[in-house]
């Protein structure tokens with residue numbers, strides 16, 4: 001079941017998302033969060049830090065699993081997703097470093113790293129998975145294809161995905177060609193999903209993902225099959241939905 005929530009401005013977008021996440025952390029202090037990177041969830045993390053600073057929640061017993069990481073980037077590279085998470089959230093809250101998990105993009109054998117990540121995921125049930133969406137409908141780094149992989153795996157990034165992420169690097173040539181991503185099976189196993197979508201450039205894809213056919217050519221369309229998805233959209237991203 002998909003619940004649509006439309007908000008009018010940037011501040012509310014982060015606040016509503018943070019309300020959903022912090023309510024869970026408050027009522028289930030040992031919860032497991034699946035986390036996402038990209039521009040979209042930045043406001044969520046900012047607001048979560050604010051709520052944490054008010055002393056309302058603690059992350060001491062929370063565990064997190066991130067969706068993805070670039071292959072070949074050292075974890076302290078400015079554009080790695082580990083750096084993103086440290087800078088936007090983990091360094092500012094009381095979460096234990098050993099409770100935060102991001103695939104190791106520098107692992108000597110990326111396939112083995114996928115297996116390690118999957119083993120960890122199989123022991124954890126993600127209570128709430130935060131997601132963004134790519135312009136082509138990807139979730140995590142699960143790119144549109146004839147078939148999708150359920151578990152953590154290495155993907156070849158499509159040119160448009162590398163282009164969209166080039167803003168975090170000095171040039172597009174520096175954007176890695178491959179990434180490790182949680183598979184759609186792991187994402188769909190999460191008890192609850194919060195899909196965040198912002199901006200006019202995402203209006204078509206989110207409309208197609210939620211109202212079009214369920215197809216591997218639009219990985220986010222699989223979310224139509226999930227029992228508990230909240231789609232948080234700003235006015236521009238949600239302009240094709242009547243509400």
Ligand SMILES: N[C@@H]1[C@@H](O)[C@H](O)[C@@H](COP(=O)(O)O)O[C@@H]1O
Pocket residue numbers: 036037038039040041067068131132133134139140141161165
């Ligand atoms: N791997 C990430 C995705 O997890 C994210 O959802 C997407 C959208 O990013 P943005 O929020 O910056 O549009 O970008 C990357 O490809």
